[in-house]
Amino acid sequence: MTIATCNVADGRTYSLSSESATADDPKESATIPQFVRALATAYGDEVAVTLKGDTIPDDQITFRELDLRSRELAKGLLARGVGKGARVGFIYGNSPTFALLLMAISRIGAIAIPISTLIKANELVRVLRQSDASGLIVQRTLLGHDYVERLVDALPALRDSSGRDLRLPQAPYLRWVVSTGPDLPASIGDVGEIYAAASSVSEELLAQVESEVHPTDQMIEIYTSGSMALPKGVKHLHGPILYRTHYIRSMTAIERGMISPATMPMFWVGGLMMSLMPNLEIGAVTACTEGTSTNSRMAMGSVLGEEEVKLLGQTRTSWALGMTETIGPYSYGDVIRAPGYPLCAPLDHFADRYDVRVAVDGKPVGDGEIGEVQVRGYPVTPGLHKIERSAYFTDDGYYRTGDMGLVEGSRVNFVGRDGDMIKTGGSNVSPAEVELEMQQLEGVSSAYVLGLPDAQRGQVVVAAVVPEDGVTLDFDAIQAQLRANLSSFKAPRIYLAISREDVPMLHSNKVGRRLLEKLVAERLGR
Numbered sequence: 001m002t003i004a005t006c007n008v009a010d011g012r013t014y015s016l017s018s019e020s021a022t023a024d025d026p027k028e029s030a031t032i033p034q035f036v037r038a039l040a041t042a043y044g045d046e047v048a049v050t051l052k053g054d055t056i057p058d059d060q061i062t063f064r065e066l067d068l069r070s071r072e073l074a075k076g077l078l079a080r081g082v083g084k085g086a087r088v089g090f091i092y093g094n095s096p097t098f099a100l101l102l103m104a105i106s107r108i109g110a111i112a113i114p115i116s117t118l119i120k121a122n123e124l125v126r127v128l129r130q131s132d133a134s135g136l137i138v139q140r141t142l143l144g145h146d147y148v149e150r151l152v153d154a155l156p157a158l159r160d161s162s163g164r165d166l167r168l169p170q171a172p173y174l175r176w177v178v179s180t181g182p183d184l185p186a187s188i189g190d191v192g193e194i195y196a197a198a199s200s201v202s203e204e205l206l207a208q209v210e211s212e213v214h215p216t217d218q219m220i221e222i223y224t225s226g227s228m229a230l231p232k233g234v235k236h237l238h239g240p241i242l243y244r245t246h247y248i249r250s251m252t253a254i255e256r257g258m259i260s261p262a263t264m265p266m267f268w269v270g271g272l273m274m275s276l277m278p279n280l281e282i283g284a285v286t287a288c289t290e291g292t293s294t295n296s297r298m299a300m301g302s303v304l305g306e307e308e309v310k311l312l313g314q315t316r317t318s319w320a321l322g323m324t325e326t327i328g329p330y331s332y333g334d335v336i337r338a339p340g341y342p343l344c345a346p347l348d349h350f351a352d353r354y355d356v357r358v359a360v361d362g363k364p365v366g367d368g369e370i371g372e373v374q375v376r377g378y379p380v381t382p383g384l385h386k387i388e389r390s391a392y393f394t395d396d397g398y399y400r401t402g403d404m405g406l407v408e409g410s411r412v413n414f415v416g417r418d419g420d421m422i423k424t425g426g427s428n429v430s431p432a433e434v435e436l437e438m439q440q441l442e443g444v445s446s447a448y449v450l451g452l453p454d455a456q457r458g459q460v461v462v463a464a465v466v467p468e469d470g471v472t473l474d475f476d477a478i479q480a481q482l483r484a485n486l487s488s489f490k491a492p493r494i495y496l497a498i499s500r501e502d503v504p505m506l507h508s509n510k511v512g513r514r515l516l517e518k519l520v521a522e523r524l525g526r
Contacts, residue, residue, distance in 0.1 A: 026281045027246055031238040032106040032219060033210035035245075035280075040067035043283045046257065049096040049276075053290035055144070061096035063283070066103060073104035075201035076194035078209065080176070082135060084109035084217070087173075089133035091115045091151075093142045094262045094288035099276060101137060102220075106238070108206070109213045112220045113233075114267035117142055121154035123231065127223050128154075128171040130386065131233055136174060137191060140181040143290050148179050148188060161187035215239025221385055222269055224324045233385035234269075234324045240379045241277070244327040247352060249278035251317050256283035265292045273328040318345040321373060321414060325381040325392075325399055330354045331412075338413055342436035347405065347412035353378040355398075358405045358412055362394055365407055372418060373405045374398035420513065422451030424459045427489045434492065437485050438463060441478060443471040448503070449492060450517050452526055463492035464520050466500050473497060496520055 026042055029035035039048070043063035050060040061069070082088060088105045090113070092098040098114070105112040113131050115124070117139070128136070138147050152159045157168055158177070164187055166175050178189045219238040223231045254260050260279050264271035271292070279286040318336040321344060322329030333345030350356050354377040357364050365371035376398045383389050392400055404421070405412040415421070415430050422429040431449035438447035445466045451459035467473050475495040482491040504515035 027249075029242050030215045031210075031213045031217075031242065032103060033108075033213050035242060036067050036070060036103045036107055039063045039280055039283075043256070046283060047285050048280060049099045049286045049288060051095045051288045051290075056290065059096050061100065063280075066096075066099060070100050070103035070107060071203075071206065072195055072198045073100065074108045075198035075206055076196070077104065077110065077135075078108055078201045078206070079197035080135070080194060082108065082110050083209070084212065086110040086135070087113055087131060087133050087221070088135045088137070089113040089115050089128065089131060090137040091117060091119075091147050092137075092139045092267075093117050093290065094266050094271065094292055096288075097139070098266050098288075099280070099286070102276075106219045107213070108209050109217055111218050113223070114220070114272075115223065116265065116267050117145075117147070118265075121150055124151065124154040125170055127231055128174055130231065131221060131223065132173045132385075133171070134173050134175050136177045138177060138179040138188075140179050148181075148184065151177065151188075152185060158185055158187045161185075163187065164189050213238065215242070222267075222272075222324050224268065232387060234381050235383055235385060236327060236381060240327060241273075243353070244273060244379050245277040245281050248273060248328065249281045252278055254279060254282050254284045258284045259287050260284045262286050262288045263292060269322075269324040269328050320345040320347045321401070321403055323401060325384075325401075326354070326375055327379045327381075330356070330375060330377075330379070333411075338411075340433060341406075341413040341415065343416070343432045344414050347373070347414065348410070351379075354380070357398065358407050359398075362396070367407050367409060370404055370406050370415060373401050373403040373412065373414075375401060422449070422459050422461055424451065424454075424461055425457045425489055427487075429461055429490050434461070434463070434482070434486065434490055437482055438465065438478070441481060443468050443473055444478075445469075445500070446503075448511065448513075448516055450513070450520060452494075452517065452521055452524070460494060461490070461492045462494045462496065462520060462524070464496050464498050464502075464516060466498055466503065494524065496523060 024041045026038040029038050040063050045062045045064055047060050048063045048066050052058050088110050090101045102112050113133055168174055178191045180191055215238050217238055218235050219241050220236050221233045223233050262275045266272050266276050276286050318333045319329040320331040320333050330351045331347040333348045336345050338346040357374050358371040359374055360371045380399050402418045404415050404418055406415050416432050434449040435447050438444050445468045448464045450462050452462050454460035504512035506512050
C-alpha cells in the first residue's frame with residue numbers, strides 16, 4: 001500500500017548572494033550562514049542557549065553572541081585551511097558551545113560531525129576513521145570524564161607525538177586536534193589558537209565564503225548505529241535541515257522567550273532537530289544541563305511504560321516513526337499509542353514532502369498485510385558516507401527503514417524492526433506485544449523478548465527480565481498470567497532474570513538486541 005505521495009522537488013528559489021545571509025526572518029533561511037545571521041537580527045541580545053550543572057559554572061550565549069562568536073571561530077577555521085567540504089568533528093555535550101561549534105563549522109561550508117559524548121575509545125577510532133575527519137575539537141571534561149584522556153587512549157600516538165600536524169595511521173585524514181584546559185599533550189593544541197588566527201581573515205572574505213554555501217551543500221554528518229549495525233555516517237544538506245527546522249517548529253508549542261529544556265543529546269538527530277534548531281528559529285531559550293536523558297528508561301527500541309507514555313502525552317504532537325536518515329520524525333498519530341502496538345504512535349499522518357509506502361520486494365502491500373515502511377522525499381538523506389546507495393535504497397529511490405508496518409485502512413501500525421519478529425512453530429510473535437504485557441506485571445521493571453534457535457520449533461520465545469529492586473520473580477506465575485492474556489504460542493517458554501547492568505546499550509542509547517541474544521544464549525547454555 002502506498003500511504004502518502006508528495007512533490008519531492010524543491011519548488012522554492014533561493015538567493016545566494018552575500019546580502020541574502022542578512023535576511024531578518026530565520027524562517028526564510030535555506031542555509032546555516034543565512035540562519036545564524038538572521039537569528040542575530042531577529043532576536044539580538046535575547047538568550048539563545050544556557051547551561052547549568054552541579055560541577056561547572058553557569059553559561060549562556062545570546063543570539064547576537066552566537067553569530068559574532070561563531071563568526072570569529074569560522075574565520076579562525078578558514079585561516080587554518082578549513083573550507084567547503086572539509087570535515088570537522090567535535091565532541092561536546094549539550095551547551096552553548098555545542099551550538100557555537102555547529103554554526104561556526106557549517107556557516108563556512110565545512111561539514112560538521114558531532115560525536116557522541118558516550119562514545120568509548122574503540123568506537124571513537126572507528127568514527128574518526130570512517131568519517132575522514134580532518135580536524136577535531138574536544139570538550140575537556142564532562143560529568144567527570146576527561147575526553148582528551150579518552151582520545152589519547154583511543155589514539156596512543158597522540159600521547160607520544162611532539163608535533164601538532166598529525167600523521168596517524170589509525171585516523172589517516174586527521175591533521176589537528178584542539179581542546180581546552182591545562183596539561184594538554186604536545187600533539188593537541190588549544191582552541192584559543194583558532195580564535196587568535198581569526199584576525200588574518202577579513203569580514204569581506206567571510207561574507208564571500210558564506211555566499212558560496214548553497215542549500216545543496218552537505219551541512220552535517222550524524223553518526224548513528226542500530227541494534228545490529230556498526231556506526232554509520234548519515235549525510236544531510238543545508239536546505240533539508242533548515243526546511244525540517246521550519247516544519248518541526250510549526251508543529252510544536254514553543255514560543256519566543258520560552259525556556260525549553262534540552263533533554264535529549266544534540267549530537268543525535270533527536271536533540272538537534274526536536275530541540276536546538278526549532279528553539280533557535282522561534283527565539284526560545286534552549287536550556288541545557290550536563291546530563292541528558294540518554295541513560296533514562298526511555299531507551300530507543302524499548303516498550304515504554306505508562307509513566308513514559310504519560311510524559312510523551314504532554315507534547316502537542318504524537319510523533320510516530322522517524323530516524324536520523326529522515327531528519328527526525330516523518331509521521332505522527334491521532335493517539336499516542338494504539339491498542340496492541342506499544343512501541344510508538346500509529347502512523348496516521350505524514351509530514352510534508354515525504355513519500356511513504358509499506359512494501360515487500362518493492363510492491364506495496366494490501367490492507368491487513370505487513371511490509372517494510374519505506375520513505376523518500378526532499379528531507380531524506382542523500383546517502384550514507386562510504387556506503388553504496390544500493391545498500392539502503394531501492395532502485396526507485398525509497399530508503400529502506402527496516403521498520404515493519406501493518407496496514408490497517410489509512411493507518412499503519414508499527415510492529416517491530418525487520419529481523420526482530422520471532423517465528424516459532426510456524427507462527428509469528430511480535431516481541432513488542434509480549435514485552436508490553438510483561439511490563440504491566442507486578443515486580444517487572446523491564447522485559448526483553450527474544451527468539452533463540454530451536455531444533456523443534458525453529459525459534460523458542462525467551463524473556464530476559466529485569467526485576468524491580470528487591471523483587472524475586474515467580475516465573476511460573478508470570479507464565480500463567482501471560483497465557484491468560486496472550487495466545488499460548490506468544491508466551492515465553494524460557495525466562496531469565498537479569499540486572500539493569502546486564503542490558504547491553506549501544507552508545508546511541510539503543511538496546512543491543514543481538515548482544516542481548518548472545519548474553520542470554522550463553523547463560524542458558526544454548
